[in-house]
Amino acid sequence: MTTEFKLSDVKDPGLAGQGQALIEWASREMPVLKLIQDRFEQERPLAGLRISACLHVTSETANLMLTLQGGGADVALCASNPLSTNDAVAAALAELHGIKTFAIKGEDNDTYYSHLAAALDHEPNFTMDDGADLVTMLHRDRREGLPAVRGGTEETTTGVVRLRAMAAQGVLGYPIIAVNDADTKHLFDNRYGTGQSTLDGIIRATNVLLAGKTFVVAGYGWCGRGLASRAKGHGADVIVTEVDPVRALEAAMDGFRVMPMADAARQGDIFCTVTGDVNVLDRSHFETMKDGAILANSGHFNSEINLSALDDMATEVRAVRPSVQQYRLSDDRRLHVLGEGRLVNLAAAEGHPAAVMDMSFANQALSVEHMARHHEELERSVYSVPAEIDKEVARLKLQAMKIGIDSLTEEQERYLNSWEEGT
CATH class of the missing domain: 3.40.50.720 (NAD(P)-binding Rossmann-like Domain)
Structure with missing residues (x-):
């Protein structure tokens, strides 16, 4: 199957209404991402940028795509696994939201890689990967697209391992943030x-x-x-x-x-x-x-x-x-x-619950925003999520859960920043 000249390739566009209901249901459990989306729609920090994402095409991922789109990005999405796509969600993104979507549950190997190629036909300025298949194809087969790419993010452990190997060998073409390494990702999403x-x-x-x-x-x-x-x-x-x-x-x-x-x-x-x-x-x-x-x-x-x-x-x-x-x-x-x-x-199921993907995808959205602002300062390497982003995601999640925490007093701050006092 080829995706040439197609704006999207989904199983059944008629499933869009069903997919939209699933996207809205997941959104109820993703308050942190919704707060980011609201700010993005006002500030438009990604205006004029093209993003190609290779992720599991689920209702949670759809909310991330809508957040990026709300920030002004032109987004293309393909599946990071042949069996992880929700066909109804893919239809909704393509038909109702105008997001270029290339994903069909159960797609064969040739179709899977043609969908990766279609996402790269989008000529991205930023990549968003889950397993590093998109980055690998870009570096191995589509190197003419590398000059346009300013940065990227990686969602999962396997992808981070591959990217660090590329960086160590000096072949990584642009900076990438390892979202998986954020505490608010691996301590919650992974566990x-x-x-x-x-x-x-x-x-x-x-x-x-x-x-x-x-x-x-x-x-x-x-x-x-x-x-x-x-x-x-x-x-x-x-x-x-x-x-x-x-x-x-x-x-x-x-x-x-x-x-x-x-x-x-x-x-x-x-x-x-x-x-x-x-x-x-x-x-x-x-x-x-x-x-x-x-x-x-x-x-x-x-x-x-x-x-x-x-x-x-x-x-x-x-x-x-x-x-x-x-x-x-x-x-x-x-x-x-x-x-x-x-x-x-x-x-065999629906992937992670939306409440935990809320934090992972909040890290994705904020990391892309960070990359858009600071990519010129970064080398071609793999970076951890900035600590301020990690803490902001945790703060917003606690706020959404209506959980309060303590703050250090001035006396406690002084104590922690001094060395004179002991037993």
């Missing part, structure tokens, strides 16, 4: 958002009872912490696997069993990878798993489960439920892969 939405996806896909099951979490970063705690809350016996000794120790002291995946593979009923690496669940693990084991991934790419090895081992592959593929092995054991090994919280 609470991933924890809840991943279990939501697993339960929707399988309808299994988690209580009493052995649930294996691969990786104990912020996403793994959230997932392990939520699975434990559902009554599961949680095992954590790790390669980092500090994180493994933390998981053990948080009350989880910790062991190598080779041992966990024999015990687990449900497995979920959240590492950002490749082949975390591999052939040797499939060989020892229980009959009926469930395999899911909540890392950005579907490389965490070695699906090629599983295909090679299987004598039969069939869909047994929506978002569930059953792999029957030569010894008659059955392993079940959810959402084609892609992000299960988006492939």
Whole structure:
């Protein structure tokens, strides 16, 4: 499928009304972004700028796009995952809001990359990425577009890792802010958002009872912490696997069993990878798993489960439920892969709740505004979200939640800024 000469490419424009209702519903849970949108519409800090965004096309993302548009930006959007698009939301953005949208749930690999190319045809001044696929295509295949790009943002851990590798090798063409590194992003989005939405996806896909099951979490970063705690809350016996000794120790002291995946593979009923690496669940693990084991991934790419090895081992592959593929092995054991090994919280559910994406996307909007004002001062590197933006997002979220906090007195300020007083 080609997107040439198309202003948008969505599944069904007739879904626009349904999508608009979803966008409005999410907006009710995104008060921080709404405050930013209101200010943007008055100040127009992005006037005359073109932004190409490669994000999960959800109702929450739609509210971010409308905030950028309200700030004066000309926006194009494509999906950052073939299974993460809400087709109704995509239709609403294209048909009702005039945002160039290239996203169809279930699109094949060729269509996915043609949509990335269409977003770059927008000739962006700023990029907004989730996984760095857009940035990678720009640097690898569309280098003629680099001179026009002033800066960008990156949403997720996997993308930040890729971008830092580019910066270290001296090939990154423009400055990018790692939104994922903001405290008001990873401490909340990664932990609470991933924890809840991943279990939501697993339960929707399988309808299994988690209580009493052995649930294996691969990786104990912020996403793994959230997932392990939520699975434990559902009554599961949680095992954590790790390669980092500090994180493994933390998981053990948080009350989880910790062991190598080779041992966990024999015990687990449900497995979920959240590492950002490749082949975390591999052939040797499939060989020892229980009959009926469930395999899911909540890392950005579907490389965490070695699906090629599983295909090679299987004598039969069939869909047994929506978002569930059953792999029957030569010894008659059955392993079940959810959402084609892609992000299960988006492939089988709706992704993170709007209330947590409110903070992540507030960071995105304010980081783009910061880039628009300061890009000439920045080198071609990966930057953290400015501390003042992080604190402002937290302040606005507390305000929206009607939570008050203390302020330091002058005496306390003096004490913290002095060294003379001790015991």
